[in-house]
Amino acid sequence: MKSGRSLGDIRTLPPFIRLLAGTQLAFNVGFFAVLPYLAEHLGGALGMGGWLVGLVLGLRTFSQQGLFVVGGALTDRYGPRPVVLAGCVLRIAGFVWLGYAQSTVAVVSAVVCVGFAAALFSPAVESETARQAVRHEQATGHPRARTLAVFSAAGQAGAFLGPLLGSLLLLADFRTACWAGAAVFVAVLAGHWRWMPRGEHHRDGAAARHPQGALRATARNGPFLLLCLAYSTYLLAYNQLYLALPEEVVRATGSQAALGWLFALSSLLVVCAQLPVTRAAGERIGHRTALCLGLAVVSAGFLTVAAAAPAALRGTPGLGPAAVYVLLLTLGQMLAVPAARALVTELVDERHLGFSMGALSSLSGLVVLGGSAATGALFGTGLAPVVVWSLLACVPLLGAVAGRAVRVRNPCR
Numbered sequence: 001m002k003s004g005r006s007l008g009d010i011r012t013l014p015p016f017i018r019l020l021a022g023t024q025l026a027f028n029v030g031f032f033a034v035l036p037y038l039a040e041h042l043g044g045a046l047g048m049g050g051w052l053v054g055l056v057l058g059l060r061t062f063s064q065q066g067l068f069v070v071g072g073a074l075t076d077r078y079g080p081r082p083v084v085l086a087g088c089v090l091r092i093a094g095f096v097w098l099g100y101a102q103s104t105v106a107v108v109s110a111v112v113c114v115g116f117a118a119a120l121f122s123p124a125v126e127s128e129t130a131r132q133a134v135r136h137e138q139a140t141g142h143p144r145a146r147t148l149a150v151f152s153a154a155g156q157a158g159a160f161l162g163p164l165l166g167s168l169l170l171l172a173d174f175r176t177a178c179w180a181g182a183a184v185f186v187a188v189l190a191g192h193w194r195w196m197p198r199g200e201h202h203r204d205g206a207a208a209r210h211p212q213g214a215l216r217a218t219a220r221n222g223p224f225l226l227l228c229l230a231y232s233t234y235l236l237a238y239n240q241l242y243l244a245l246p247e248e249v250v251r252a253t254g255s256q257a258a259l260g261w262l263f264a265l266s267s268l269l270v271v272c273a274q275l276p277v278t279r280a281a282g283e284r285i286g287h288r289t290a291l292c293l294g295l296a297v298v299s300a301g302f303l304t305v306a307a308a309a310p311a312a313l314r315g316t317p318g319l320g321p322a323a324v325y326v327l328l329l330t331l332g333q334m335l336a337v338p339a340a341r342a343l344v345t346e347l348v349d350e351r352h353l354g355f356s357m358g359a360l361s362s363l364s365g366l367v368v369l370g371g372s373a374a375t376g377a378l379f380g381t382g383l384a385p386v387v388v389w390s391l392l393a394c395v396p397l398l399g400a401v402a403g404r405a406v407r408v409r410n411p412c413r
Contacts, residue, residue: 009086013051013150014136014333019195020129021151023188026157027121030184032162033169034095035060035114035176036263040256041174042107046378052104056111058369063115064122065235066365069358078241080124081196087121090114090188092182123358126151160267167260218359224347226406228360230291231340232367233399237298238333239368240375241266241394245322246381249304252318262322262359266330276336287346288340288406294336295400301328302393304371307328309385346408 027322042048042056075083094113101107129151169177218224241263249259285293301324306322340360348356376386 001080009359012140013262014132014199016195017129017132017151019191020125020132021156024129024151025154025161026188027246028158029127029165030091030095030188031118032159033166033184033262034098034181034248036110036242037166037170037174037177037256038040038098039243040250045174046102046107047375048104048107051373051377054125054243054379055328055369056108056237056371057376059112059370060115060370061109061239062365063112063116063368064365065361065368066367067116067119068123069401071120072127072358073288074120075124076128077261077383078330079126080194081198083124084192084196084332085189087117087119087124088185088192090117090120092189093355094134095178095182095185099175101183104110113224139149156267156271160264160271163260163263163267167257170256181353192290192395204360217267221348222407223406224344224356226402227291227347227366228363229367230399230403230406231336231360232364233395233402234295234298234336234340235331235364236371236375237295237392237396237399238329239372240302241326241329243375244371244379244392245326246409248322248325248385249319251385252314252322258319260320262319262326265323266326269315269327269330270334273331273334277331287343287410288403290339291403291406292400294332294334294339295396296332296395297335297341297405298332298402299393301325301332302389302396304328305387306386306393309389343406343408 039053040056042053043050048056071083071087090113094110094115094117096106097113128341133151163179166177169180181342184322245262246256247257247387249262304324305321312318313320341357344356344360375392378391
């Protein structure tokens with residue numbers, strides 16, 4: 001019955017919203033077919049040091065999350081269509097470039113190109129989906145939350161399928177995976193060029209003409225900056241799926257073959273449990289507590305691997321701690337991310353909401369840039385895995401402390 005209702009929700013949506021949802025699915029298929037395997041390619045095939053691998057991964061996250069606010073501002077200014085098309089072109093170029101890059105400069109340039117493409121593409125697609133969901137609700141009474149849930153589920157389905165596709169493509173080589181990722185975005189580009197309406201130009205005049213006011217308000221908002229700090233520790237912890245997790249999988253099994261299945265496990269869990277977890281957290285414990293609890297659960301995931309490290313398990317048993325880590329990280333994500341975004345709406349003026357949502361990602365991306373280089377250096381120091389994973393567990397715990405210090409006036413709950 002639930003599956004039937006979900007399919008019914010999709011069928012009743014206007015074609016443009018279905019295009020946006022399908023785009024989100026394709027976007028994540030292309031992304032996750034390549035990026036989970038980047039760390040091993042850089043450290044193995046290209047022989048980069050741990051600190052440099054971490055820095056490259058951090059640059060990818062920063063060029064995406066750190067510049068998210070730029071994509072949002074450009075969308076407000078010029079409308080979604082040109083921003084989406086530009087993002088697709090950059091992502092295609094970035095993946096092809098990454099497949100052939102051999103030098104450090106070439107790799108960094110390609111990775112930044114890939115990240116900035118998402119900084120253009122994602123805010124444009126997400127904001128237009130939200131706008132169309134509101135219009136659909138006004139026209140038909142179909143709840144906007146249900147429309148946005150379809151969009152979110154499509155993205156997670158893409159995150160589920162992408163690593164599986166990538167693990168198959170790697171049977172050839174990394175370059176083949178990059179070409180496949182680029183091909184996905186060629187299809188996305190063609191779809192939006194053909195079906196995305198021309199002339200759809202939404203502009204928030206105040207935000208587009210006077211971003212300085214939003215910047216000043218954000219800089220003076222202490223609780224919001226604390227929230228950004230807390231959220232950045234989550235994002236840094238999540239980034240370890242691309243750095244620490246591949247290290248652990250290779251240590252346990254000697255290859256990355258199981259990595260795609262662990263990513264698929266994470267995505268499948270979100271698809272099945274995100275709505276119930278969010279509903280329970282929002283109704284019973286409130287947003288701030290959900291954020292802190294989520295960060296504590298993420299920390300527990302790192303501690304699980306740390307506790308098992310002295311046993312040095314190999315083979316299938318050795319994947320057990322990594323699987324538990326992925327499950328706990330995903331559960332923490334389901335608690336923390338919706339709570340953080342809900343807290344933004346309680347901490348900032350509605351006039352600056354779009355800018356503040358972008359700033360949340362941008363400031364967090366800046367923290368990840370430095371933190372990823374430090375994490376990569378940790379793995380290159382020769383410290384025992386129990387020490388490294390224990391240190392990583394401290395990061396989200398510090399975030400939970402920062403989150404607890406956030407004071408919300410007139411909270412929704």
